[in-house]
Amino acid sequence: MKAKKSRLRTLRTVTQWAMFLFVAVLALVKYLKEIGVVIPLPEISLHAVCPFGGVVTVYEFLATGGLVQKLHSSALALMVIGLLVAFLFGPIFCGYFCPLGTWQEWIGKLGRKLFKKKYNRLVPRAADKYLRYLRYIVLGAVVYQTAVTAKLVFADVDPYYALFNFYTGEVAFTAILILIAVTLLSLLVERPWCKYFCPYGALLGLFNLIHIFPVRRRESTCIHCKKCDAACPMNITVSTGDAVRSHQCITCHECLSGLACPVEDTVIVAAGKGGKQA
Ligand code: SF4
Ligand code: SF4
Incomplete structure (x- = not known):
């Protein structure tokens, strides 16, 4: 039983670290190349490896055959893979792969030390129950606004993009503020962005109702x-x-x-x- 426990925990920890470092390196390489540093690594935009980018560009793709500004066709492929995996196992992207989820978990470890048993039990149950549906409103608003403007509107408020690009000067101030708020809230509540706001988590969460395993x-x-x-x-x-x-x-x-x-x-x-x- 103990060996099984450590294998499962190790698998999750390694996956989370690997994904976090992968995204951090992609963002850093892109930034360094943009400022003229020569590195023997390909330049890949974070938008190219974001499955949520595929979700917000579906309308544009179906309506015009094109993609929303800044997005890549790889985002559509990742979206399809993400949805198929969610149909089998649920939102495993959130539990094992999402670097923003991992970031909140790491901050939460500090919060757990500070607030002990009160940690993650601070939001009144009655409010918490309704707040958890907020993320569906965010999902609807982001998909609608992206369809109407054909622009990547979510980037201006996206803490995930801000987390890996805050030093580049290309992140909107609102996204930085939201990242700071999410980080501070993570000291009190486990994964506040995932629980209340994340539009991709909202979409993947729906697969919990039907997934196979x-x-x-x-x-x-x-x-x-x-x-x-x-x-x-x-x-x-x-x-x-x-x-x-x-x-x-x-x-x-x-x-x-x-x-x-x-x-x-x-x-x-x-x-x-x-x-x-x-
Ligand atoms: S809910 Fe959103 S932020 Fe949280 S782990 Fe899932 S995709 Fe990442
Ligand atoms: S119920 Fe879901 S979110 Fe909660 S511990 Fe189990 S797998 Fe994780």
Whole structure:
């Protein structure tokens, strides 16, 4: 059980670090080339490797056959791959790959040390419940505005782009402010951007309702210790349902047997329909 635990945790940690460093290096290489430094590496724009770019340009692509300003066709390909993977496993991009999610998690580790048991429990439940739907409004507004203007409007408020380009002078002041706010909020709430604002997380989260391999809990072996609930960064109550179908799950797998759950083969990833949903 311990070996399995460390393998799963290691896989997630390595994936998160690799993705974070990959994006940081891409942004740095592009900046250095732009200011005239000669580096034997290809210049790749972050917009070319952003699957959400594919989502916002779908309308433009269908209407005119072109792409929204600054975007690349690779973004469309990544969007399709991202949606197929989400159909199988849910928002695994959020749990394992997104560098902004990783950034919030890292800051959250400090917040957990500062606020101990109060950390990630500070937003009143009644408000939290409704605030979690805000990200669908953001998604609708971004897709609509991009379709109307054919410009990458989200870039002006995107903390992900700001995180990796803040030093380049090409990031809007609003995006920098939002990055600072998200970073500070992450000291109090785990993944505040993911929970309340992220439009890509909103889209991927919908796949939780239908994806093939959800997190499942076996009632027959569950000892109701609620360790799965305590481990969930998105405050999902895993311990009462048979399958996690919450639109907020980020497929981080922290609740699984071998990680949070102390009983073998009780919280698992498995195909199947039906049962009470968490
Ligand atoms: S919800 Fe958004 S910011 Fe959070 S991990 Fe997913 S894509 Fe990244
Ligand atoms: S339910 Fe499990 S997999 Fe989903 S976000 Fe919570 S801990 Fe992660």
